[in-house]
Every structure is written in C-alpha cells, then in structure tokens.
Amino acid sequence: MIKGLFKTAANGSGAQSSTRSSLNDHERRLADLCNAPVQNAIDSLDASLDGLRSKEAEKRLDQYGPNELTHLKRLGFLADMFNRLKSPLVVQLLIIALVSAIIGELKSTVIVSAMIVLSVGLSYILDRRSTSTVDSLGKRVQSRTFVLRDGAETEVRISEIVPGDIVLLQAGSIIPADLRLLAAKDFFVSQSALTGESMPVEKKVDTCATDVQSVMDLPNVCFFGTSVTSGTARGVVVNTGTSTLFGALSERLNEKREETSFDKGVRSFTWLMIRFMLVMVMAVFFIVGLTKGNWLEALLFGLSIAVGLTPEMLPMIVTVNLAKGALTMAGKKVIVKRLPSIQNFGAIDILCTDKTGTLTQDRVVMERHVDILGNSSEDVLSYAYLNSYFQTGLRNLLDRAVLEHADLNVERDCRLVDELPFDFQRRRMSVVVDFEGDHVLICKGAAEEIYQCCTHYQIDEEVYPLIDMIRSDLFEEVEKLNRDGFRVLGIAYREFPRAKKEFTVADEEKLILLGYIAFYDPPKVSAMEAIELMAKAGVQVKVLTGDNGLVTEKVCRDVGLAVGRMVTGSDLAQLPPDDFSKTVQDANVFVKLSPAQKEQIVMALRASGHVVGFMGDGINDAPALKAADVGISVDTAVDVAKEAADIVLLEKNLLVLEEGILEGRKVFANIVKYIRMGASSNFGNMFSVVGASYLLPFLPMLPVQILTNNLLYDFSQTGIPTDRVDEELVDKPLKWNIDNIKRFMVWVGPISSIFDYATFALMWFFFHCSDYLNPATTAVQKESLASLFQTGWFVESLLTQTLIVHIIRTRRIPFFESRASIHMTMTTLLIMAIGAWLPYSPFAADLGMVPLPPIYWAWIGLFLATYAVLTHMVKSWFFNRYGGD
Secondary structure, eight states, X not given: OOGGGSOOOXXXXXXXXXXXXXXXXXXXXXXXXXXXXXXXXXXHTTOOTTOBOHHHHHHHHHHHOOSOOGGGSOOOHHHHHHHHHTSHHHHHHHHHXXXXXXXXXXXXXXXXXXXXXXXXXXXXXXXXXXXXXXXXXXXXXXXXXXXXXXXXXXXXXXXXXXXXOEEEEETTOBOOSEEEEEEEEEEEEEOXXXXXXXXXXXXXXXOOXXXXXXXXXXXXXXXXXXXXXXXXEEEEEEEOGGGSHHHHHXXXXXXXXXOOHXXXXXXXXXXXXXXXXXXXXXXXXHHHHHHHOOHHHHXXXXXXXXXXXXXXXXXXXXXXXXXXXXXXXXXXXXEESSTTHHHHHHHOOEEEEOSTTTTBOSXXXXXXXXXXXXXXXXXXXXXXXXXXXXXXXXXXXXXXXXXXXXXXXXXXHEEEEEEEEEETTTTEEEEEEEETTEEEEEEEEEHHHHHHHEEEEEEXXXXXXXXXXXXXXXXXXXXXXXXXXXXXEEEEEEEEOTTOOOOOGGGSOSXXXXXXXXXXXXXXXXXXXXXXXXXXXXXXXXXXXXXXXXXXXXXXXXXXXXXXXXXXXXXXXXXXHHHHHHXXXXXXXXESOOHHHHHHHHHHHHHXXXXXXXXXXXXXXXXHHHHSSEEEEETTSOHHHHHHOXXXXXXXXXXXXXXXXXXXXXXXXXXXXXXXXXXXXXXXXXXXXXXXXXXXXXXXXXXXXXXXXXXXXXXXXXGGGGOOOOGGGSSSOOOOOHHHHXXXXXXXXXXXXXXXXXXXXXXXXXXXXXXXXXXXXXXXXXXXXXXXXXXXXXXXXXXXXXXXHHHHTOSSOBTTTBOXXXXXXXXXXXXXXXXXXXXXXXXXXXXTOOOOOHHHHHHHHHHHHHHHHHHHHHHHHHHHHHOOO
16 A cells, blocks of 8 residues: 555544443443544554554454454354254144153153254254355355555455554455544445445544544544445554444344245244144044043143144254255355355346356456547556556456556656545546656546546647537447447546645546547356356346446347346436336346446335345445345455355356256255145144044054154155255246145145045954954953054054155156155155064054054055055146146
C-alpha cells in the first residue's frame, strides 16, 4: 500500500460521559479509542503503525482466542446430543421407554432405547464424519484479509486477527473485526448486516466532536461483518470475536436462519404422524382394554403401537442424507457451507448468473489501444497503464490485462497524488498523478459514462471540441466492437495545476477524450454443454450483468443461449411493480444492472413462486447472493461474496454447478422415499391393528414383538441414504409437496392391510388358530395357538414392510428396470433373513415366538409376490394421475 495515499487522522474531542452509561465494556473501550488521537489509540493497544510482530500476534491469539462468532462454532458433544434428543419423535420414544421401565417391562425399555441409539447415534456419527471432511475442504474458501505483520503486508485468515493488528481494506473486503480507522480515502461501508440499511455509509478518520447516542454513530469506527463497497482504508483492530458488536448480537440471537420449504414440510409431516399416532394409540388402548379386560396389557400394547407408528428414523434419514450429499458434492468441487441449502439447491428452477467467468473464460486479453480514429496509440496505452497501476482499490481482470500488456517504468516518472475509486453508480474510476510538472487526472470506465464527462477529444497533439455528431460516430464505433464481443473502456484525462492537492468526483468533468482500449474474453467451450444440460434438467438460465447489451448478446450467442428478451437496468427502473414482476419472468438477459437491481430481480422471481439460485463472485453480487434461495459463489470470489453464499464452487464452471444441482435432487429424492414409505406403511398398519385388536380374542402381536419388528425395520432403512436414484426422478426441480404425500399414503397404504388380513385369515383358518375359541382347547394349547398367529403376522409384517421400500423407491419396475444400491440391498436381505430366522432361533421363546410350518413360507412367498405386483400397479397409476412432485 502507498502510505502517501492516506489522510492523516485529526485529533478530536471525546464523546460526552452521558453516552458511556449505555455502553458495555467492549463498546466503551471502542468509543474511547475512536475519540482519542491516533497515536494515543495505537499506544493504548500496545500496537504499532507498522503492525504487530508475528510472535506477538500468536501470543495475542492465545490470549483472546480465534476471531470467530458463537454461531460459527461447532456444538460440543453434550449440546449436540441435547439438540438431537429434543426432536419430538425422539422425546416420544424417551417417554415410552420411561413408562415401560416404570411398569417393569425391561425388554421393551431395552428395545426402545436401542431405537433411540440407532437413530440419534448413527446420525451423530455420520453427520460429524461428513461435516469434518467438508469443513477440511471448506478451509479453502475461508475469508482472508490483509494486515501488517513484521512491517509487511501479509494475508491471514479472518479468524487469526487479533487486537492491535493493522488491517488494510479495499472494495470487496469484509471488515474482519471492530476497528478504529487510521486512514481512509473515499471509503464507504455497507452496514446492512447490522442496521438493515441498504445504503453505504461513508467512514472518515476524523473523531466525533459532538455527543453520540451509540458507537454506531461514530464516523471512524468499522464493525465486524460489514463490507467495503468502495474506497481504501486502514485501521487498528480493537475488539475481536464475541467482543465485537456483531459478536454480541450473534450470542443473543444465535442467528437462526429462516426455515426452508423443506424444513417446514418435514416438520408438518412429523406432527401429522404424531397426531395420527396419538389418535391410534388411544383407540387401540380402549379397544384392547374393553375386549380383553386387561388394562395393563392394553397399555403395553398401546405403547408398542405408538413406537410402531412413529417415523423415528426421520431425523437420522434427513441428517445423513444431507451430510452424505455434502460429502459427495465436495468430491465434485462443490463446498456446502450450510447443509439445509442442499435441498434448495436441488429445487432450483431458475439460475441467475453473471457473465464474466461463467459464460466466458475469465481470461481477458487487451486487444486494442486506439485513438478515436481507430489508430493504435501509445498515449492511450500509457494513460491506461498509469490508471491501472496506481489504483489501490480492487483490481479486476481488465486492470490485470492492461498491466500484463505493457511494462512501463512509472515510479521514476510520476507519483500518485489522489484517487477517486470505482463505484457502480459512476461506472468509472480516476487517479491523479504528478506527471511532467502537472497534476493529471486520468479517468477510465465504461465508454458511455466517459463520453458524458468529456467536452473535447485529442488526435495526436491536437485537441478539438467534442460535438454531438462526432460523439455519435464514436458510439457507432464502440457498438461495432461490442457486437464483435469486445469490452470497451474509454480513456480520458484533464490537467490541473500542481497547487491543487484534493480531488473529488466533481473534478471528473470537462475531460479530454484520448481514446479507448478494447478487451476480449473468449466464451467457455463448456458453457454451451452446461446450458443444454440445465435446460434438460428443467433449470432456466437468466443472465444478470452490469455489462452492455451488445457484448452480452454476442457471448450468449456464442454459448448457445437464445436471447428471448433483453432488458436494461434503465428500462427496469421505469417499470411499475406489476410490470416489473412480469418482465423479470419473461426476459432471460438483463444488462447494465446495478447491484440493487440484481437483488430486486431475484426477490421478484422468488415472490412469483420460483426457487432461485444466484451465482456471482463480485462486490456487486453480494445483495443478490443474500436474496436468493441459494447463493452460489466461487473460492476466488471477493470476501463479501463468499460470506453471503450458501454454496461455494472450487471451479467457476456451470458444468460443476449442474452436477451439484443433480446431487441436491438425489438427496431430496432419497429423503422423500423414506417419508412416502413411512407414511403409507403407518396408514396401512392403522387398519390392520384396529381390526385385529377388535376381532381377535388375543393380542395380534405381543408388545415385545412389535418393538422388535420396528427395530429391525428401522435398521433396514439405514441404507436409504446410499441408494441409487433413477434419472427421471432428478430430471426436473424437486419441491416439497405434502398434499401429494398424503394422497400417496391414502392410496398405497391400505394395500399392506389387504395382505395383513390375508395373513390373519391364513393363520386363523388354514393353520387352525381358530381352535383358540374351542372350549376343549387347553390354556397351554391356546397360548401355543396365539404364539403361532403372532409369529406368522410378525414375519409377514416385517417382510412386507421391508419389501415396500424397493417398490416405492422407483417409478420403474423394481428389481428389473431399477435396482437399489448394494448397501441398501444387502441391508434389506439381512433384515429379512433375520426376521425369517427368529422363530427358530434361541431368542424365540424370549420373544414369544414358535417355529412356523414349512408350508407357511410358500404362502408368504405368494403373498410377497402378489403384494409387490399390486403395489407397483397402484403406484404407477398414482404417479400417472397425480405426478411425482
């Protein structure tokens, strides 16, 4: 950084004591240092204008801890366990286990406890494993900042910032801590993260001479979490981590994010099942109690039914699917910063993206440097070089292309006097240099904006008035270059006397147009393929750019994106709200947009019911990234863009993005498999349990058998997160639709009851369990007949429930046109084998089971085959009529 660039801090009087009473200790310290002279503030922090020594910084890092917020820290084991155990489904199981223990049913207590351990423990282990892996990859996208260490500029992670560090800031930087400004130039900061105000606030070094009501009113303080929109500055860090203003807010609010539609849908389904379970348990309890006369038995049976009807594996299935999805996406160069965003990622139906680096190669080459006649000009190249060389703001690709094109020894010939940084309203920037005895303002920016500031033009050494006719000719030449895909910047200048030291935007007038420079950013070969894949996946691509229409149209044409309708930012600004909403849906290319307009477009699309992803990497993209359902950035993006994003790509490539979207859909599809299966299975069990409880003279299944059945069934579902997903399930955006799930439950659920009642009839009539009612039957024989009936239904219930997921998991013909993953298949076969083995096992007596006759297996084989065919037919009819959404 150039020290002469910065203004010197002025001494100021302190704020009045009346302000101090409302501040906490950290805020009071910040206010005191911001109202003290610069050197006094530095001395108070035991710091230096040349920065801290590395060893001292390490010592302070140990003393103050990492510069992180509470909500960014991972929960400890106990806190994590508590968070998982407070799920309504798990709380329900805990209550059932406690009641079972109180009434002395230790077997039930052990089995229900095993279910809790399976659900909570497995989700914890797999979640931590995958999250740790993703976090290790995510370190690549951690925000960093420049500080002075050992007297030199050093880039460090924001988490390593300590009090006393001297921080260097420029456009696009995240403010890494609460700090006091030491120097600033045209420095504007967006404080929307703290205040909600969208307009940037100018920050100055001067102390506040008047009383202020809060530290927010101090003009020379910058707060952790805010971002730089324009200008340059340096400051000394006062507070870090939870001691910052933003840190204190995060501790109180813990920054709860808005629920996604998927979160709301899962919660709605959970409570639907709980209400359904409560009604069923009460009904079964009274039916069994009144018909059998044993109320303790009725209570145990009712509690077991409650466990059987509870989708207790839902939290595990959701968590493991999201964690596995994040891990898989990380292998595809997609880092998921927030797990819940995976579902939204798969639900995207509109992708808004910038142009540079996404549709183009992000490899800009300066092709021309010409005067207004189109002749090559060394003066234009020299002035463009001086502008790019001396600017201290965020250098973009165009600046780097200029600097790579020429190598001039500018430090010997001139020095920087002042700078007017770039902003998105002016769309230009200027530097003032001391050059050959004069102060020369060199302005570079979009051709249209440069022309508006010019009153003359120069050819060779002659200067002429810039009349309207010549201005029109110049625009035609620029448009011709734009149509050929060139990005054109105008170069203009104005000379001032050396006595003038301070410059403002008002000085960017009466300029002399020198010429222009033209750049070319070749389109990406992969972009055409990616756009075709996006269209095939049901994702509409909209281009949102600050560039002009001609260049954008050429790039879109090169990558195969048909420009249906192009709208400029100025056109949008004149539209009433209703027309605005319709326009942003109809058009697919938007040019010359301001950052606020990008945000407005995203919000309008979301308000129209679309799930919107926004991909960007610049300062001007941050508002839209926050406004989108899924903000997508890249690891080379500016800090503020990476912080605003939900997902960060390690490669700025639409093909990578398309793979991530498909992976998000696979995660969603596997979660919905479990939900559909659990809902339909539970709904079918309702008819079976109620009917059997009323019709039979004994319990249709013992409580311990119901619990064992459910435990084995739960274990069989652990393979769902690894399951394959058919291509047609992810060929379009997937959205949560609980009404469709309810309809599926009503149509498919009762099929299982048909085969339950068929099993009841088989056991009652074919295997003569009806002899239970024969007066000649002894008590021992009755117990044996009841056990035979219960064992027969246990095996049939477990096998059909385990089989159903293979039918529901695909719309194709199961086992033939679509096969489950190896892990899921093996898990299913293992559980079915255990279920068939239990009646013959050493545990049979403890579970109240007896061996089944060999002919039983022929009947059950027939039932399973018929059940699979009938369920597939009804499922196919359902999807043809209602669709799969």
